Every structure is written in structure tokens, then in C-alpha cells.
Amino acid sequence: MHHRLSKVLLALPPAAYLVVFFAVPSLLMLLASFRYPGEYGGLAPWYYIDDGQLSLDLTTENWLRLVESTIYLGLLLKSLGFALLTTLICALMAYPLALTIARSPKRHRDLLLLLVILPFWSNFLVRIYAWMIIFSPQGALSEGLNAVTGLLGLEPVNLMFSSTAVIVCLVYVHLPFMILPLYANLEKHDPALLDAAQDLGANARQRFWKITWPLSLPGIYAGGVLVFIPSLGIFAIPDLLGGTNGIMIGNVIKQQFVEARDWPFGSVLSLVLTAITLMLVAIAGRFGRPKGTANG
Amino acid sequence: MKKFLCCVVLGLSQTVLADKALNLFNWNDYIADETVARFESECGCKVVQDYFSATEEMMAKLLAGNGDYDIVIPTQNAVEALVKQGFLTPLDKSKLSNIGNMAAGFMNKSYDPGNTYSLPYAFTTTLIGYNETKMAELGLEPGDWSIIFDPKVLSKIKGKVTVMDDSEELFAAALKYLGYSANDSDEKHLKEAQAVILKAKPYWAAFNSSSYIKELTVGNIWVAHGYSSDMFQARSDAAEAGRSFTVNFVIPKQGAVLALDNMVIPRKARSPELAHQFINFMMRPENAAELSNIVGTGNPNAAAKPFIEEEILAISAIFPSEQQLNSLETLDARNAKSRRVMSRLWTELKVK
Numbered sequence: 001m002h003h004r005l006s007k008v009l010l011a012l013p014p015a016a017y018l019v020v021f022f023a024v025p026s027l028l029m030l031l032a033s034f035r036y037p038g039e040y041g042g043l044a045p046w047y048y049i050d051d052g053q054l055s056l057d058l059t060t061e062n063w064l065r066l067v068e069s070t071i072y073l074g075l076l077l078k079s080l081g082f083a084l085l086t087t088l089i090c091a092l093m094a095y096p097l098a099l100t101i102a103r104s105p106k107r108h109r110d111l112l113l114l115l116v117i118l119p120f121w122s123n124f125l126v127r128i129y130a131w132m133i134i135f136s137p138q139g140a141l142s143e144g145l146n147a148v149t150g151l152l153g154l155e156p157v158n159l160m161f162s163s164t165a166v167i168v169c170l171v172y173v174h175l176p177f178m179i180l181p182l183y184a185n186l187e188k189h190d191p192a193l194l195d196a197a198q199d200l201g202a203n204a205r206q207r208f209w210k211i212t213w214p215l216s217l218p219g220i221y222a223g224g225v226l227v228f229i230p231s232l233g234i235f236a237i238p239d240l241l242g243g244t245n246g247i248m249i250g251n252v253i254k255q256q257f258v259e260a261r262d263w264p265f266g267s268v269l270s271l272v273l274t275a276i277t278l279m280l281v282a283i284a285g286r287f288g289r290p291k292g293t294a295n296g
Numbered sequence: 297m298k299k300f301l302c303c304v305v306l307g308l309s310q311t312v313l314a315d316k317a318l319n320l321f322n323w324n325d326y327i328a329d330e331t332v333a334r335f336e337s338e339c340g341c342k343v344v345q346d347y348f349s350a351t352e353e354m355m356a357k358l359l360a361g362n363g364d365y366d367i368v369i370p371t372q373n374a375v376e377a378l379v380k381q382g383f384l385t386p387l388d389k390s391k392l393s394n395i396g397n398m399a400a401g402f403m404n405k406s407y408d409p410g411n412t413y414s415l416p417y418a419f420t421t422t423l424i425g426y427n428e429t430k431m432a433e434l435g436l437e438p439g440d441w442s443i444i445f446d447p448k449v450l451s452k453i454k455g456k457v458t459v460m461d462d463s464e465e466l467f468a469a470a471l472k473y474l475g476y477s478a479n480d481s482d483e484k485h486l487k488e489a490q491a492v493i494l495k496a497k498p499y500w501a502a503f504n505s506s507s508y509i510k511e512l513t514v515g516n517i518w519v520a521h522g523y524s525s526d527m528f529q530a531r532s533d534a535a536e537a538g539r540s541f542t543v544n545f546v547i548p549k550q551g552a553v554l555a556l557d558n559m560v561i562p563r564k565a566r567s568p569e570l571a572h573q574f575i576n577f578m579m580r581p582e583n584a585a586e587l588s589n590i591v592g593t594g595n596p597n598a599a600a601k602p603f604i605e606e607e608i609l610a611i612s613a614i615f616p617s618e619q620q621l622n623s624l625e626t627l628d629a630r631n632a633k634s635r636r637v638m639s640r641l642w643t644e645l646k647v648k
Contacts, residue, residue, distance in 0.1 A: 039632050040381050041359045065640075071647045132507070136516050158455055160516065161502040239461075240507075244497050247646050259352040259463060260639035261359075261632075 026274065029267035034058045041261035062264045072252070072269065076276070079249040082163075083232040086170040087178075090227045091220055093171070094178035098219075099212075101179075102186035109187075116179050124173065128240055131169050135159040135241070161243040169241055170231045177230075178223035185219025186212070217287065225281055233273060249273060316341035318570045321358075321365040323557065324349050325509075325529055326418070328590035335577050341570060349505050350462050358383065364564045366571040371555045373629040375414045376407040378560065384413040385563045391572040394579035402556065402596035414558035415575055418525075418593035421624060422465050422553040423613055425508070425527030427518040429541035430456075439546045441473035444521055445492050450499035456518040458511060461503035463642040464627055465553060466493065469521060472550045478625040481634045490641045494648060503646070509533065512543050523555075524613050528592025545613050551623030554616075556596065588614065 036044040036059060047056050066072050101112045119127060134141050137160060146156040159165055189212065197207045235250035242248075249269065256266030318339070320327075324347045332343045346365070348354040351374050358368065359381070370378060378384050389395060395415070402416045426438040434452050442449050444457055460466055468478035470489035480486070501517060511517035512530040520527070527545035534543045559578065561571045577583055585603030588595045594614050595604065609615055616624060630638065 037632055037636075040377050041356060069644070071644055075643075075647050136514070138514060138516065158501075243502055244500050245647060246502075251646075252643055255639065255643065258356040259350070259642075260635055261352070261356070262636060262639060265639075 026271065029271055032264055032267040033062050033271060034060065035264050037262045037264050041263070043263055062268045065265060066268055066272065072249075075247070075252060076249050076272065079232055080276070082167065082170065082248060083228050085167060086174060086231045087224050087228045089167070089171045090175050090178040091224065094175060094182050094223065095216075095220075098179050098182035098186055101183050102189075113180075113183065116176050119172075119176070125236070127173070128169060128237060131165070131172070132160065132240060135165050161241065161246070163242070163246055165241040166238050166246055166248075169237045170234065173237070174227040174231055177226040181222035181226065182216065182219040185216050185222070189215055221284055221287065224284060228280070229277055232277060316567070316570065318343050318367065318574055319365045319566065320345045320574075321354065321368045322347060323369060324506075324526075326369060326525065326557075326591060326593075328586045330590065331578075331583055331586045334583070335574060338577065339570060339573055351464070352462075358562070364566050365562055366565045366567050367574055368560050368562060369417055369557050370414075370560060371557050371627070372405065372407045373627050375558050375560060377629050379408060379413050383562060385561045385565065385568060386412050387415065387561065387575070388572060392576050392579070394576050397579050397581060397584070397597050397599035399596050399598035405556075408558075414560045415579065416596035417557045417559045417578065418587045418591070419554060419556045419596060420524045420593055421547055421613065421616065422460070422469065422522065422555065423524055423527065423545055423547045425512055425520045425522055425530055425543060425545040427512065427515065427541050428544045430518045438519065439549055441469060441548045441550050443519055443548075444500075445470060445473050445496045447495055447499060450496060453518055454499045455501050456516075457500045457520070458502050458504040458508050458517050459500055459521040461505040463638050464630075466503075466521070467638065467641075468553045468625075468627060469548075472548070472552060472625075475550070478551075478553050479628045481630065481637075483637055486637060486641055490645055493645050497645065497648075513537065513539070515539065515541060524594070525592045528611075528614065532592075547613050547616060547620055547624070549623075551620075551625065554621075554624035554626050556626060 031046075032043055035046050036057065038044045044057065046058060047054055049055075097116075101109055101116075104112060133139060136142065137158065139159075142157070142159050145159070149156055193211050193215075194207050197211055202210065232248075233250045233253075234248065235254045238246045238248045238251055253266055253269045253273070256262045256269060260266075316339070318335075318341055320343055322345055327345075332345075336343055348357065351371050354368070354370060355374060355377065358365075358378070368378075375384075392415070398416060402419075403411055408414045424438050424441075424443055426443070430453075431438050436443065436449060436452060444450070444459055450457065459469075467486065467489050470492045471478055471480050471485065473492060474485070474488055476485050476489075504511070504520075505522070508517060508520040508522050509526050509530045512520050512527075513533040520530075524545060524547075527543070531543040531545065534541065559575045561568055561575075565571055579597060581597060581599040582603050584595060584597035584600035587593045588600070588604045588608050592608070592614060594616070595601070601609070612620060
């Protein structure tokens with residue numbers, strides 16, 4: 001009993017934190033999504049009193065707006081595509097690196113990890129502005145690339161203000177979030193398992209696919225969630241690097257709260273995004289569970 | 297956004313260095329460093345600036361509760377909205393001895409009768425900035441909105457054009473191109489404007505309100521839709537950097553948006569006393585003149601005229617002629633319904 005009590009006490013603060021900073025705002029947004037926008041931003045009153053009679057002033061219009069044209073759902077799909085692609089590229093790039101670090105001599109590992117997190121030492125926006133310079137038509141990258149396409153007789157490519165630029169930056173910014181959980185997972189693998197497999201005649205490929213890969217799924221899952229969720233909602237990168245149709249769902253949400261001063265519709269879009277995220281994370285969670293620990 | 301970082305740094309150093317501070321919420325690049333330095337030495341205080349690049353951005357920040365700036369520089373339609381929200385404090389005219397310097401034509405406007413809450417600061421137009429050398433090479437005439445809207449013209453400068461990432465400004469430009477008022481709220485006309493934008497969009501590089509000065513200056517972009525003061529800066533930056541081309545700007549012949557920016561004091565200002573001192577300081581002719589000489593704005597201060605350099609007075613995109621003034625319009629505040637229509641059209645055209 002005593003043991004259980006201390007467990008509850010330990011779990012209480014983080015649980016309370018989540019309730020306060022996730023559930024309460026979501027609930028507030030749910031209420032806001034049925035109200036009218038205020039004339040100068042904010043929300044219009046949700047009830048008024050007329051002759052002592054209380055009348056509610058609520059509407060489902062904001063939710064209907066979501067489905068009355070396909071633009072919002074289409075944009076949501078596009079954003080999901082961008083976020084999935086980012087997660088996939090991150091996973092492909094991070095896996096070999098994390099594996100290399102995990103299998104390198106212990107004394108090198110700290111240094112290698114430090115190099116992975118080094119970019120965090122400069123501000124996010126500064127790094128994005130640096131990419132803007134790299135991508136610009138006068139940049140060495142564009143000029144080099146176009147020298148090659150010119151030789152091949154192809155049209156010059158434009159990197160700045162393009163979806164390619166957005167994806168490259170999304171990957172760049174989120175890559176460490178994939179590497180770190182993957183490394184934490186791979187580093188814990190018991191080398192004896194690989195030795196045993198080798199003794200039993202498994203070749204390198206078999207050892208990877210039968211042992212390392214299944215054991216690393218929780219790491220991929222953790223990293224995937226850390227990359228997928230922030231890239232789905234991001235607006236700064238498409239704002240700065242996207243072209244004329246480079247926006248993602250995050251930009252439209254921001255636009256509702258800032259430019260359109262339409263908090264109710266912004267709330268609708270945020271809630272939909274949150275719901276989809278939770279659903280996808282739950283589905284991916286089934287995949288990320290290591291085999292044989294079903295309800296772990 | 298880079299500016300934001302500077303603000304944070306300035307903000308930190310300010311708390312260490314001086315206890316008195318004027319918190320100024322201003323447009324990007326909208327006051328000369330020299331002017332700030334002079335005010336600081338006069339008042340024995342620090343000026344801490346925070347920046348915005350669009351009216352809606354400023355409104356959203358203020359209305360979300362960050363209202364304790366001492367001075368804000370909103371455009372005329374935002375002044376009206378802020379007054380209606382009860383957000384501003386009335387000005388104490390007894391502390392504003394330089395008020396007589398202001399040009400009568402810019403005073404006592406319908407958005408703030410009697411200038412109870414606001415005094416004019418500077419004005420700009422939203423126009424076309426262009427790479428003069430490239431335009432001459434290509435034989436293009438930038439003094440017409442067709443330069444950003446007509447596909448025939450745009451086909452020569454594909455991918456070298458940016459337009460403002462601001463629904464109000466871009467729709468106003470398209471409406472003007474079609475011969476309507478910039479304030480037209482007829483949904484049919486707005487849809488026509490949307491169609492014009494959609495046809496032109498494939499030729500544009502980006503919607504951009506934050507870095508077009510830089511893009512023009514380094515030559516990445518040849519035509520940009522933006523504020524006259526920004527284009528003025530791009531022009532001098534390109535000249536200073538010794539580029540092989542020159543940047544210039546022009547008010548399109550169909551007319552454009554005129555923005556009259558004002559000084560106001562929020563009700564929650566931390567030092568209203570200092571704020572009044574700043575307003576009075578900015579109305580002094582030599583300080584007001586620096587806005588034109590260094591920042592490149594139009595000037596509502598009549599007494600400042602003798603202090604403004606001849607060559608700047610001669611730029612018609614900064615000081616429009618009588619005839620041009622007739623083609624310029626200030627933007628009105630749109631109501632919630634019109635904003636909603638606009639927002640839908642805007643999202644549609646951004647996605648398509």
C-alpha cells in the first residue's frame with residue numbers, strides 16, 4: 001500500500017501539469033469553437049440577457065466551415081505528408097548515425113553526441129536565416145547546382161522559396177530529435193545477443209533484421225513522435241522559406257488568430273490538428289511496442 | 297524576426313543600465329538610430345524597441361494582453377480600432393507644445409476627431425520597388441500594377457517577384473489594378489481580385505513582408521510589392537553596398553494605399569510621462585525631418601520641411617504630388633464579416 005501511495009504521489013505533479021496545460025486549453029478551445037469572433041479579435045459574448053431572459057449565442061458555423069470546401073482538409077493532408085516525409089528522412093538519416101555512435105568506443109560517444117546537439121547552441125531563427133542565405137540564387141549551392149544543370153542542358157533550379165527548401169529545413173531542424181532517442185535505445189542493446197546470434201550462424205544482415213531492428217522499434221517510435229508532431233504544426237519555416245503555395249496547416253491556424261482575428265475558426269483547426277496527432281501517435285504506438293511485451 | 301532577437305538583447309542590457317525606459321512598439325526600421333540616441337540623451341532614459349511588420353500582427357499582440365508599451369505607432373485604421381476598444385489614453389495636450397508644427401491636412405481626421413488619442417508620425421505608400429537596371433534591360437515599365445499582376449508582363453520576370461504577405465495590402469493592390477476602391481468590400485469584386493491574384497501567383501517567388509528589402513538589395517528579387525520607406529532603404533543599401541545595379545520605387549499609376557502612422561499611448565503604459573515627452577520630441581522639426589531624411593517616409597510635420605533634403609522632397613513616391621494624392625487611399629478597418637470573407641479568399645489563394 002505504502003509503495004502504491006508513493007507512486008501516485010510521484011505521478012501526480014506531471015499528471016496535474018498535463019491536465020492544466022493540455023486539457024484546460026483544449027477545453028477552452030472547444031468552447032471557443034462554438035462561439036462567434038469578436039469584432040476586434042477575441043470572442044463575442046456567448047450569451048446575452050434580454051428582458052431578464054438568458055439567450056445563448058452559439059453556432060456550429062465554425063465547424064461547418066471546415067468541410068464546406070476542401071481547402072482546409074486538403075491542406076491538412078499536405079501537412080501530414082510533409083511531416084511524414086520529414087519523419088521518414090530523419091529516420092533514414094538518423095539510424096546509421098545513431099548505430100555508429102552507439103557502437104563506437106565509449107570514450108568517443110560523449111563527443112559525438114555533443115556534435116549532434118551542437119546546432120542547438122545557436123537560435124532556431126538564426127539557423128533558418130542561414131539556410132535562406134545558402135538557398136539564395138546567389139548562394140554557392142544554387143550556383144554550383146545550376147552549373148551542373150546548365151551543362152546537362154536542363155532548366156536552372158530554384159531552391160529558395162520552394163517546398164524542397166521547406167523539407168530540407170524541417171529535416172535539418174528535427175534530425176537531432178530522432179538521433180537522440182534512437183541512440184539511447186541502441187546503446188542499451190546487450191552485445192551478447194549479437195554474439196549469440198553469430199554463434200548460431202546468423203550473418204550480419206540476419207543479425208540486424210532479427211535482433212537490432214526489432215529491439216530498436218521503441219527508439220524509432222519515440223524519435224518519430226518527437227519529429228512528426230512539431231513538424232506537423234510548424235509555421236515559421238514555411239513562412240520564411242516556402243514559395244507562393246508553401247504554407248502548411250500551422251500557417252492557416254496562425255493566420256486565423258493573427259490576421260483574420262477569428263479565434264473560433266482557429267480553435268476548430270487547432271482541435272482537428274490535435275485530434276489527428278493523438279490518433280496517429282496512438283496508431284504508431286502499436287507499431288513501436290517491442291514484440292513480446294504486448295501490454296508493457 | 298531577427299529584430300526580435302536584438303530586442304531581447306537590448307531589453308536585457310536596458311534593465312542593467314538604466315532604470316528609466318521608454319518602451320516603443322514600432323514598425324520595422326521606422327525610426328533613425330540618430331533620433332533614438334538623441335532622445336535617450338535628452339531624457340536620460342533608454343528606448344527599448346519592439347517591432348512589427350503588419351498591422352494585424354501588432355493588433356494581435358496588443359489585444360492578447362501585451363499592452364504595456366509606452367508608445368505604439370499604429371496606422372490610421374488601427375487607431376480607430378484601438379480607440380473603440382478603449383485601449384488608448386487621451387493625450388495631455390498641455391505637455392505637447394510642438395503640436396502647432398503639424399500640417400493641418402493630416403490633423404483632425406475622421407479616425408480620431410480632434411486628435412484626442414493620436415498624433416501623426418509619418419506616412420508611407422505601398423508601392424512597387426524594382427531593380428532599375430534589370431527593368432531597363434528587359435524594357436519593362438514598373439509604374440503600373442500590371443508589373444505584379446499581368447501574366448504577360450510577369451512572364452519576363454518569373455520567380456523574381458515578391459508580393460506582401462498581407463491580405464489587406466495585396467487585395468488593395470489588386471482592387472486598384474481592377475479600378476476599384478482599395479476599401480471595396482463587395483464580395484464579387486473581392487472574388488475578381490482573388491482571380492487576378494491567382495493568375496499572377498505562379499509567376500511570383502513568394503509572399504513576403506519581412507525580407508524583401510534584403511532580397512531586392514542583393515538582387516535575388518527584381519520587383520517587390522512593399523512599403524515606400526522599405527524601398528527607400530533597399531535603394532540606399534544597394535547603393536552603399538556598391539551593387540552593379542540600382543534599386544528604385546514608384547507609385548503605380550492606378551493609385552495605391554497610403555498609410556498614415558500615428559503615435560498613441562496605451563492605457564496601460566508604464567511611463568505615460570515619458571511617452572508625452574517622446575511625442576513632443578518627435579514633433580520637433582529637426583527630429584521629424586530625420587524620418588524623411590534617413591528612414592525615407594513622407595512627413596506630416598509642416599515645420600520639418602525646411603530640414604528635409606531637397607532630393608528627398610523631390611521623390612514623388614515619398615512626397616506625392618497633388619494629382620497622385622488623389623489616387624491614394626487610406627485603408628478602413630473592415631468589419632468581422634468582411635474580414636471573414638477576406639480570410640477565406642486569402643487561404644484559398646494561398647493553397648491553390
